[in-house]
Amino acid sequence: MPSLASILALAAPLLAYGAPLRRQANSTDLLVLKFADVLENFENQFYQQALQKFQSSDFIAAGFVDADVPVQQFTAIQIDEASHATVLESTIVALGDSPIQGCSFDFGSALNDVPTMAATARVVENLGVAAYLGAAHLISDPVLLTAAGSILTIEARHQTILNVLNNGVSIPQAFDIALLPNEVLAVASSFISGCDVGVQANAPLTITNTGSVGPGTALTFSSPALNGSTDGLFCQMLVGGVPTSIPFSLSSCVVPEGIEGPVAIFITSDMQPLNNNVRDRANQAVVAGPTMAFIDTQKQLLSQLALAASGNSTDGSSSGNESTSTTTITPAQATSIISSASAASQTAASASATDSAASASVTDSAASASPTSSAVSVDAGNGQAAASGTDSAAGASATGAAAPPESDNTVVEAPGTRNIATGTTANGVITVNGWDDQQQSSSN
Numbered sequence: 001m002p003s004l005a006s007i008l009a010l011a012a013p014l015l016a017y018g019a020p021l022r023r024q025a026n027s028t029d030l031l032v033l034k035f036a037d038v039l040e041n042f043e044n045q046f047y048q049q050a051l052q053k054f055q056s057s058d059f060i061a062a063g064f065v066d067a068d069v070p071v072q073q074f075t076a077i078q079i080d081e082a083s084h085a086t087v088l089e090s091t092i093v094a095l096g097d098s099p100i101q102g103c104s105f106d107f108g109s110a111l112n113d114v115p116t117m118a119a120t121a122r123v124v125e126n127l128g129v130a131a132y133l134g135a136a137h138l139i140s141d142p143v144l145l146t147a148a149g150s151i152l153t154i155e156a157r158h159q160t161i162l163n164v165l166n167n168g169v170s171i172p173q174a175f176d177i178a179l180l181p182n183e184v185l186a187v188a189s190s191f192i193s194g195c196d197v198g199v200q201a202n203a204p205l206t207i208t209n210t211g212s213v214g215p216g217t218a219l220t221f222s223s224p225a226l227n228g229s230t231d232g233l234f235c236q237m238l239v240g241g242v243p244t245s246i247p248f249s250l251s252s253c254v255v256p257e258g259i260e261g262p263v264a265i266f267i268t269s270d271m272q273p274l275n276n277n278v279r280d281r282a283n284q285a286v287v288a289g290p291t292m293a294f295i296d297t298q299k300q301l302l303s304q305l306a307l308a309a310s311g312n313s314t315d316g317s318s319s320g321n322e323s324t325s326t327t328t329i330t331p332a333q334a335t336s337i338i339s340s341a342s343a344a345s346q347t348a349a350s351a352s353a354t355d356s357a358a359s360a361s362v363t364d365s366a367a368s369a370s371p372t373s374s375a376v377s378v379d380a381g382n383g384q385a386a387a388s389g390t391d392s393a394a395g396a397s398a399t400g401a402a403a404p405p406e407s408d409n410t411v412v413e414a415p416g417t418r419n420i421a422t423g424t425t426a427n428g429v430i431t432v433n434g435w436d437d438q439q440q441s442s443s444n
Contacts, residue, residue: 047078172261175241244273
């Protein structure tokens with residue numbers, strides 16, 4: 001049976017022609033397609049190498065609840081990237097040109113461990129979205145533009161998955177960042193060698209801070225372009241949806257409040273903000289970059305489904321309070337548990353029965369009872385849970401009329417009614433020894 005990739009390869013010429021009449025693509029359109037193909041192979045190789053290197057135990061050690069969660073997603077993404085490359089290459093050939101050959105991809109320390117790999121994958125997918133978005137205005141053929149757009153939407157889905165797997169907000173911004181090809185290569189070129197992609201890359205830029213980056217973090221950088229005094233240089237932070245970048249002096253490049261998700265950071269020789277519109281962005285003042293950073297100030301429940309520790313404190317501190325576990329059980333299970341507990345304590349309870357009856361009322365007994373360290377929530381079968389804790393459940397008042405004078409010594413008839421106080425009644429006729437699943441009778 002033919003694979004999806006092979007079927008797409010056969011259909012690829014239709015992306016280029018759109019009709020039986022053959023059309024000649026212009027050189028810029030072809031350059032964009034060939035550049036996109038290199039990036040798709042770059043992404044494909046990244047996931048192939050990662051999936052070959054890491055085992056299930058590596059993903060569990062990295063904090064994932066189940067290794068299948070990230071592995072399934074990385075595998076699906078890798079298949080998508082391979083399909084994209086196949087279609088792009090077939091389209092390039094159908095248009096009378098050849099894909100760029102000879103590229104090698106070395107991911108080095110990016111594959112040191114699963115957390116580093118996942119963080120790099122997040123950069124890769126956000127970079128893919130930025131690349132397609134930033135090249136859209138360069139494509140003149142509407143058929144090719146639509147085809148590229150259909151890839152862009154899939155890259156955006158990948159981006160969301162990688163945000164979640166890195167404990168970030170799934171959709172942090174209402175708008176994405178667009179990057180020009182030379183800006184994309186400032187990030188990707190360090191992994192690519194052996195081929196000429198036809199685009200001159202901006203000088204690469206690296207954030208040298210250790211640990212996470214957030215509001216208030218003073219950023220430091222390294223770059224081959226920063227080989228002397230940095231006086232008169234500026235950092236520019238570009239986020240989706242704003243008209244221009246936010247400029248800062250390089251010596252006081254501090255992440256401001258209000259940023260969530262990806263931010264592209266440039267070093268420039270002046271403080272003129274960079275236009276967020278790639279068509280009108282002036283690059284002559286760019287010294288290095290961009291580099292991609294992620295500002296994660298919010299946590300979402302979606303990430304906690306995948307990451308075991310995402311909702312827990314990471315500083316190892318303890319509040320000093322004893323933890324309580326809560327389990328929902330059925331009424332039948334509750335009856336069995338309470339009966340067993342009462343039988344075990346019957347002897348001790350009988351020894352202090354008289355004092356308990358004399359000194360405690362129903363209200364006082366319920367208020368002074370201490371909950372057990374492992375609380376039990378009784379499911380009454382109607383979707384509602386009774387009070388947690390053996391004593392709390394037993395201490396709940398019975399539904400109905402007011403309690404009789406000896407109510408603190410009444411035998412309990414069902415879970416969730418009277419408490420299990422023991423002792424004799426006020427008139428001395430009835431002695432209560434705790435839980436009994438049968439009605440006690442007495443005669444005066």
